[in-house]
Amino acid sequence: MEGRTREAAAEAAVVFTGAVKDYGTVRAVDGLGLxxxxxxxxxxxxxxxxxxxxxxxxxLGLVPPDAGTVRVLGTTPQRAVRDGRVGAMPQSGxxxxxxxxxxxxxxxxxxxxxxxxxxxxxxxxxxxEIAHITDLAGRRxxxxxxxxxxxxxxxxxxxxxxELLVLDEPTTGLDIEARRELWASVRSYAELGRTILFSTxxxxxxxxxxxxxxxxxxxxxxxxxxxxxxxxxxPGRTVGFDLDGPMTVLDGLPGVVxxxxxGGRVRLHTTDSDATxxxxxxxxxxxxxxxxGAGLEEAFLALTERKxxxx
Amino acid sequence: MILRYVRLEMVRLLRDPxxxxxxxxxxxxxxxxxxxxxITGRSGDAGAVYAMVGMAGFGAVGAVLNNGVxxxxxxxxxxxxxxxxxxxxxxxxxVGRTLCAMAVTLPPIxxxxxxxxxxxxxxxxxxxWAAVFVLLWAGIAPMAVLGIGLGYLLSxxxxxMAALTCYMGLSLxxxxxxxxxxxxxxxxxxxAATPINRYGELSWRVTDGHAPTITGAALxxxxxxxxxxxxxxxxxxxxxxx
Numbered sequence: 001m002e003g004r005t006r007e008a009a010a011e012a013a014v015v016f017t018g019a020v021k022d023y024g025t026v027r028a029v030d031g032l033g034l035x036x037x038x039x040x041x042x043x044x045x046x047x048x049x050x051x052x053x054x055x056x057x058x059x060l061g062l063v064p065p066d067a068g069t070v071r072v073l074g075t076t077p078q079r080a081v082r083d084g085r086v087g088a089m090p091q092s093g094x095x096x097x098x099x100x101x102x103x104x105x106x107x108x109x110x111x112x113x114x115x116x117x118x119x120x121x122x123x124x125x126x127x128x129e130i131a132h133i134t135d136l137a138g139r140r141x142x143x144x145x146x147x148x149x150x151x152x153x154x155x156x157x158x159x160x161x162x163e164l165l166v167l168d169e170p171t172t173g174l175d176i177e178a179r180r181e182l183w184a185s186v187r188s189y190a191e192l193g194r195t196i197l198f199s200t201x202x203x204x205x206x207x208x209x210x211x212x213x214x215x216x217x218x219x220x221x222x223x224x225x226x227x228x229x230x231x232x233x234x235p236g237r238t239v240g241f242d243l244d245g246p247m248t249v250l251d252g253l254p255g256v257v258x259x260x261x262x263g264g265r266v267r268l269h270t271t272d273s274d275a276t277x278x279x280x281x282x283x284x285x286x287x288x289x290x291x292x293g294a295g296l297e298e299a300f301l302a303l304t305e306r307k308x309x310x311x
Numbered sequence: 312m313i314l315r316y317v318r319l320e321m322v323r324l325l326r327d328p329x330x331x332x333x334x335x336x337x338x339x340x341x342x343x344x345x346x347x348x349x350i351t352g353r354s355g356d357a358g359a360v361y362a363m364v365g366m367a368g369f370g371a372v373g374a375v376l377n378n379g380v381x382x383x384x385x386x387x388x389x390x391x392x393x394x395x396x397x398x399x400x401x402x403x404x405x406v407g408r409t410l411c412a413m414a415v416t417l418p419p420i421x422x423x424x425x426x427x428x429x430x431x432x433x434x435x436x437x438x439x440w441a442a443v444f445v446l447l448w449a450g451i452a453p454m455a456v457l458g459i460g461l462g463y464l465l466s467x468x469x470x471x472m473a474a475l476t477c478y479m480g481l482s483l484x485x486x487x488x489x490x491x492x493x494x495x496x497x498x499x500x501x502x503a504a505t506p507i508n509r510y511g512e513l514s515w516r517v518t519d520g521h522a523p524t525i526t527g528a529a530l531x532x533x534x535x536x537x538x539x540x541x542x543x544x545x546x547x548x549x550x551x552x553x
Binding site (some may be wrong): 083092108155 | 325326388407
């Protein structure tokens, strides 16, 4: 028994090994390798069409890989889902009509309870509290605002207290307030030590809520690490100053890999900000000089663009 | 868990009873009109009995195909996918949905049998009534499974078209409106092979005072098997699309 517990603890939450998925002639996922440890919050980032949704669909057992393997909680994705060990909030989707939030969640809860096999499934009131929907219990599920509906969908995903929670772009289309409330719920759930994988378009969400960020592009992992580590992968900094002189001084500045001029303000992307600033100083171009580190957004753009340039 | 799922779906249905009422009104109206027009070509009571079985069956076919359309309508909501992500076996969901389909056939079957007995003075023995009722209800299962397959395979709009085609086409061809004996001979052979004709035949044999034929029952079972394979294929296929 003790051996099994230790084995279970060491077992990763998710392991992709060389996973491939083609849709016709389009390779959506191209030899993806990924291992998620238990108890972590991981953000999946990538431009549109990068293969995020296909990756999540394989993880949830909705789509079988054409090659390679996907293991979830030490078993197949289908098995893990069917045993009630996974909770998911798919990307798009609305709630069905004709039932109240309580009836809908009650059904979901009992479906998990029926497969619980000794695992604790929290009572309905607790799930509604985590998702901040206690006041919506008696409302018709199809007559909620976007933010409220999304919180109910989140409640469906966590109703069975799953070991792995998967959220596919959970905040797309929500206003700032609704996004904040949803993330408050996700954070409460993460604090219980569960594994969470979410994909998002909003980089600051990855920055704020993930222990680890996995960037995928063209169906492969192109960067993987903490937010800080990803930012460091892009050595770039931005040097900004007011331009008073001919544009030609910008030519041949050391370290500069790109520039933007907007309303007399120049922003230079540089891989060696010290050399760039020194050269600018020699040319006397230091009005309102500002040097900034690259944010996650710059890092993300640089990573995904570079990949494109290589191809 | 199947029953809880059936309960949830039935609650949804009963709170939006519009199409439940529709599935009842049109065959009931047609029954009363057809019997006063004597369209079956059988005189008097025999015609009323024939049309009672035909229109009850017609109502049941409409109800189960509508259930298929409602599956297709659930797809854009993401409900079908959400069900796949719950700890339910696919069989629980599909069997549950089939039971829902079977449940919604009860209003048309019951109301038309009542109309037959009360309005058109259809006189059957108690055993015959019971047998007709059970056969009308249980015999619709193959069509229910076909409806479920169409619902999983097609978009809501396509499913509606397919359901309407099957509803009208197979009902007419199967002899629910007009006995196939009045068809040209070549068409009779085709009609006799269709699932709906064999479904109706189960009950027509009973109202004529015979037992259902083995051939008919076997053919209906064969259709059930074909439709079950089709539905299983459609269910698996639908996972790949949202």
